[in-house]
Amino acid sequence: MTGQEPVVEAVDIGKRYGSTVALDRAAITVRPGETHALVGRNGAGKSTMVAMLTGLQAPDTGRITFGGRPAPPLGDRDAWRRQVACVYQKSTIIPALTVAENLFLNRHDRGPGGLIRWGALRRSARELLATWSVDVDVDQPASALTVEQRQFVEIARALSFGARFIILDEPTAQLDGAGITRLFARIAALRAQGVTFLFISHHLQEIYEICDVVTIFRDARHIRTTAVAGLDRADLVAAMTGEDVSLAGDPHRRPPAADAEVRVVVRDLVTASGAEASFEARAGEVIGLAGGGGSGKFEVAEALVGLARPVGGTVAVDGRTLRRGSVPDALAAGVGLVPQDRHRQGLVPLLSVAENVTMTVPERVTRRGLISPARRDAFARRFITDLAIKASGPHVSVSDLSGGNQQKVVMGRALAGDPKLLVLITPTAGVDVRSKQTLLGVVEQVRRRGTVVLVVSDELDDLRVCDRVLVLLRGRIVRDLPAGWRDNDLVAAMEGVDLGHV
Structure with missing residues (x-):
């Protein structure tokens, strides 16, 4: 060359x-x-x-x-x-078009009057695929x-x-x-x-x-x-x-005792995409779920909380088996969620901070069967204070907040029901450093109350708060790394690299 x-x-x-x-x-x-x-x-x-x-x-x-x-x-x-x-x-x-139409989209062979010469188009498509040894029927719809x-x-x-x-x-x-x-x-x-x-x-x-x-x-x-x-x-x-190979999190923090109560049991879970997971979590345990693109970590998390319906397996919280694909049942069982996409799944932009925070717990802010604005606002003020949400009051529309403060509102709603299982999917995506510290600080607070926390992310800073990290690769859990992992070891596991092999 x-x-x-x-x-x-x-x-x-x-x-x-x-x-x-x-x-x-x-x-x-x-x-x-x-x-x-x-x-x-x-x-x-x-x-x-x-x-x-x-x-x-x-x-x-x-x-x-x-x-x-x-x-x-x-x-x-x-x-x-x-x-x-x-x-x-x-x-x-384009699924609705044939293979031939996709191959020559906007380049159709036209005859007199501008009409497409379909026979010539299909012949050209067959010749093209034969040249590059692609064995596909040019007449079939691309959706197939x-x-x-x-x-x-x-x-x-x-x-x-x-x-x-x-x-x-x-x-x-x-x-x-x-x-x-x-x-x-x-x-x-x-x-x-x-x-x-x-x-x-x-x-x-x-x-x-x-x-x-x-x-x-x-x-x-x-x-x-x-x-x-x-x-x-x-x-x-x-x-x-980079050169930072420091230990993750606090190496002196003790994980839950071996005899701590098992609060979450995931058995033979299989998602629609084919990802599989089985694990148990004890009271106060923080588990990371990590993996690169196509690992299946998001699919597993969404199946746990009811956003997606798994094709097999069970999820139980405090002995209660959750109904597959049911967010209301997950909420009733004590599951809190910070979803991956706060804009599409986490917020109602035109509603206020108070309305968003209390959306899943209306029973806590009612008086005589009706929503009490005073109770709702008082309830929301606690989270505005605890999570340092920069808003002049609970009445402010969440659309007027910065991205980091919007994410704190989503976190507030996840915490509103005092969850037994808190699932955080990419909880610090798109937020500033101070907001990230606040959001991850919540994990330590809730674990002390016995809540199980599942942190789903491939950001190392998110995973440093975990007692252990389950690493998925192509839909399978391939590693269970205890706290104290090195950056290089975790990244290698996520990327499917065996550092012991040279």
Whole structure:
């Protein structure tokens, strides 16, 4: 490959969104014929770099070249498609159309009068798929395709524009083991036909299986680019996390006694996506549920609290088995929840702080069968004080609050019923440091009262408050790490890397 211009080169790329630095003098160079990995923790800048490399956004500073030539203007989408294509984790295939229609969307072969020549369209589709060895019926609706087939169709569609550089964004997240094996075989075959890949995955073990070179981002910056073959797994994780390998949480804090009452029992739980979980939690125990993309941690959490209906297994709180897929039953059993998406699942924006906090406990703020505004406001004031919610009073609309204070309102509602089980899904996402301290401080307060807390997150700071962390990988619990884990060990478990293997 010596002497050949890079397929793509991004140099000194800077990008800001308001006060947030998304990329800071970041760089990546991908050479012809490589399968090049781009890795980093959440927020490292990977998605922003992909947006720059595909022309969806322009960098504030720096330059991008393809084959030594400047990147096309943002508005020239056809020119971008001839240079690069991205197959995203969320498919861009239109289910209601046939495979052939998806392959040549807005590029239909037309005859006299502008009518689409359907026969010619189907022939072109078959020729295209045959060229790239994709065995799919072009006449079937795209809705009938498997995840794996959709990916292959998207790759073929990208190649039809002339691009020979394909970005694969978390391509294995929804594939089983056999599907991953077939995908990797297809990547190898396409490389032999002159296609170059940029491979993005949270499963670092896959980097060693399929990639030649890896570029590591951390905190919006380029950290290192090196050959995969010579990179020790521990060094890869250390580059992603930084040099901080301090113990998590307070190593002197005692976990619940071995004879403490078992309050939560999860037996053979199976989610609709196929994730599985079984565990027990004792009074006052804080358990973390961690994992990367496609691990199943969110699905398990939502099945526990009734937001999603599991296909198998049971969840019991203080001996009461919860009804599958029933939020009201979970609330009645003493389950409190801070959901993943506070805007869609956690708040009613046009209602007041008091109305949001007391929404699930109307019986606590009634007088003679009717809601008492005075009782409701008094009840809410306690949480405004305890959680340091910055609002002039309980009457303030939550839409007028900052993101961190909105999250505190959601936490207040989760605590309003004095829960026996408190489930926190990404509880500090999008909040400032002070709000994060307040929200995580709640965990220590409620555990002292015997509440079981489940913290569902892949943010290390969230997991430091846990007595132990259950790590999911591809829908299975693969590790049970006690308090005192090192950052590198937890990240390695989440990413599927065995640090003991060199």
